[in-house]
Amino acid sequence: MTDPADSAPADPATPATLRLRILCTTDLHAHVWPHDYQTDRPTKGRGLAALATLITAARAEAGQDRTLLVDCGDILQGTALGDWAALQSTARINTTDDPAAPGPVHPMIRAMNHLRYDAAALGNHDLNYGLDPMTAAFAGADFPVLCANLVADLGATPPEDTPIVPPWCILDRQVPDTQGCAQPLRIGLIGTAPPQSAVWDAAVLRGRVAARDAAQAVRAHLPALRAAGCDLVIALSHAGIGSARPAPMEEDTSLAVARIDGIDVVLAGHSHRRLPGPDFHGTPGVDAAAGRLAGKPAAMAGAFGSDLGVLDLALAARPGGGWRLAAADVSLRPVKDTAADPAVLDLTAPAHRATRGQMGRIVGHSRTRLHSVFALTGRAPALALLAEAQAAHARRLVTGTALDGLPLLSAAAPFKHGGPTGPDGFVDIPAGQLRHRHMVELSPFPNQLCVLAVTGADLRAWLERAASAYCTVPRGARDATLIDPAAAAYTFDEIHGLTYTLDLSRPPLHDAQTGRALTAAQPPASGALAEDGAGWTGMDGTDEPQADRSPRAGRVTALYHAGRAIADTDKFAVATNSYRASGGGGYGMIPKGTPRIHSREPLLDLLLRHVAGAGEIAADGPAPHRFAPLGATALLRTAPQVTLDDHGDPDRKLAPLGLDGDGYGVFRLFL
Incomplete structure (x- = not known):
């Protein structure tokens, strides 16, 4: 989104606005290197290392202090590199009583820390290896991993549940307005995942993870975010689009979450599809061309690092103080032939080499x-x-x-x-x-x-x-x-x-x-x-x-x-x-x-x-x-x-x- 006020002299009579760029990824599934470990061949059009190049360019366009980088879940599992990292984690967990004790940082988390992610949602596949390997992996993250509806124990209400990760977080930022003055902006983020996650991996989660309906959990936690003075609330919804009024405990609830008053932006995932784009053309409640769910800005950035979601938001001052969402442009930037970031490759090279070595072993x-x-x-x-x-x-x-x-x-x-x-x-x-x-x-x-x-x-x-x-x-x-x-x-x-x-x-x-x-x-x-x-x-x-x-x-x-x-x-x-x-x-x-x-x-x-x-x-x-x-x-x-x-x-x-x-x-x- 181009703002003439960013380049023109400030007019004291013109109300200041804020510009915030949200960059989002989803369903990375342990794809760091542009490499297919199953066929042992380089690949194009996927991977966090190539996304890193797009992230760096998108940040430079908007400015670091006007940019937020988040992920919508399914980070840890999906390639042999993820399996290798889980095996290392399991071996360490078996020798300690504390799965969150410091240990080698998971290669995906190492790369995300380098890229300075601000927050991520928990995805169902992040639980595939069990709760302890997940906890150990995310213990190395420099950013919060969020989920409001997958919990350790259910309380009388969602705010009384015992969490496995925080349900939400608040980021306080100083963002330059169009007059050049730094303004405080309070951003709330809340994460959800399919409630079926506790059932799909019951073999390793039974008795340790319980689930609530995703939209119900968001409604219950949202008043606390608003009471804390959030100007903007973003849902990190690890779920497909679904219907406007889903049945309780439905798997795909992103559209239902978008319909909740007080949610400003929805970033979705799980179904490995793209929004904006033709994947959701004709779906009720979805503007597939503009990137809208129930009229609110929304994005779903494909899978395996295929796309970077870019949401350019304009926020206007509220009469009583604070900011409100006034306009948004939503787009996806495909990786395609983008060159991988050498720094991300260097950080994860030891894990990449070890994974290839394991995958090359003759078994029959x-x-x-x-x-x-x-x-x-x-x-x-x-x-x-x-x-x-x-x-x-x-x-x-x-x-x-x-x-x-x-x-x-x-x-x-x-x-x-x-x-x-x-x-x-x-x-x-x-x-x-x-x-x-x-x-x-x-x-x-x-x-x-x-x-x-x-x-x-x-x-x-x-x-x-x-x-x-x-x-x-x-x-x-x-x-x-x-x-x-x-x-x-x-x-x-x-x-x-x-x-x-x-x-x-x-x-x-x-x-x-x-x-x-x-x-x-x-x-x-x-x-x-x-x-x-x-x-x-x-x-x-x-x-x-x-x-x-x-x-x-x-x-x-x-x-x-x-x-x-x-x-x-x-x-x-x-x-x-x-x-x-x-x-x-x-x-x-x-x-x-x-x-x-x-x-x-x-x-x-x-x-x-x-x-x-x-x-x-x-x-x-x-x-x-x-x-x-x-x-x-x-x-x-x-x-x-x-x-x-x-x-x-x-x-x-x-x-x-x-x-x-x-x-x-x-x-x-x-x-």
Whole structure:
């Protein structure tokens, strides 16, 4: 925002105003260096080191005393460097009684301290490693980390909760006005995170973290910020946009927070999207072009350090003293080909070198190419290996328990399948030596293994949620879009040990992004059918669907185990990750009270041990799912290097169509 008064002589008759520039980042996910540790290749367009160059330039434009730098959460986890730092922290914590005792500063925190961040919000992934590693990492921060709704214990009201980090903070600044005089400005910041965080990581947080609704917590704490004389209150909302009136304990609440009287600015994150920009065009309550939520200035700066949010605020004097927000310009500055800041690289170089060394360690050998480039359409050897490793450990885990003797299944999802990571974001590991970094590609999150007892009805509901990743393909359609762009790949579970058919001509039963039920066919949380028994298409003993008996029929039309059609009352054990077992990814249909057993080790460690003990990997079985014949074709985008000779599936008919404008390889799938 250009202010003529900044360059023109001051006019004593003109009321002074303040200019404040807010710089925001979000969802950095331990990306410091522009380097992909999973493929061991340099990358462009991401990382805090490159963002640092943009931050320095943006500060110079506005002036240090007119600039605020904040982050909206998910700082510590997301790359092998974050995992390496957590491992060092855990080793130190195991030798001391005080996780907050001084120790080596986390490389992300070291870089953020260097850049002089003013505050940050707690993100759900900052808790992935447990409360003690999080506390140890943030103990090294020169800035406050905030969260008002994730707490140690719930009190009678939010202000009476026992915090794990401060709910809010106040920054007192002296800011030059347009007359050149320094003016006191009091800025309040309050942080929130998805309340589901306490559930998603229950395996390491159970009994230590409780949650409140984010908007409720903001409303309760806001009077204290205003009573303290804050001129400006900024919400650091680690949440997606959501709806104006969300249900209690909703995951995405940034729009709801913006509607609270007394909140001036909302900085959002979590969903890895961009505001301003086309991602939210047409969303009620959002001005996607101007960067507004409920009419208030707002930004969401992508993920992995892809963008710097820049908000230029004009504040006018209040008649009784103090300042109020009068105008704002909001923009994003993409990193793209920005050169990394050498100082940030130097500060974090030891951690970078140690991480690369760990990732390069040879852990096994594979006779087959391990890839997920066709994970949503056919066989994916990478997922077959993950499912195999989960099942192998689950058999040992359930021995002697109530789950012993149940048919054992294994659910796996492609954590890398394009999306925000672009056409390079696919698992594609050539046959030969397997390194530690390859296993991180298959299991990139610090989840634990969990084995659940489920019914046949639960399995059907589980698979219906997974099938919402597909667009509806009418019979006879030509080159329909196959994958819903709102669907995150990690929400597509395939369950090994089953065989099932998906009819994509039927509409999905769940929203592709959130997993919310779209029709009355959504079964109760217990997994039982409705009393009238309706809702699912019956089977006639063949592997093709019968004619629909209900307009609410789902996409799963044939569901078999060991050659036998599965009844709703059949019982199984399913090996999955702790995030999915807690309902993460929109899987609220998984019964919360079902018997379950958790491993104590991270799933990655189990995978590494399985590969090391296998001698040689040969994971190349068929996909558990197939598609009902529709006489149609659909288009699939995948990695640019994919060929049918190297990656093809003999059970699917595919035809290559070349590259699209975004660099993806495009294939025609015959349904």
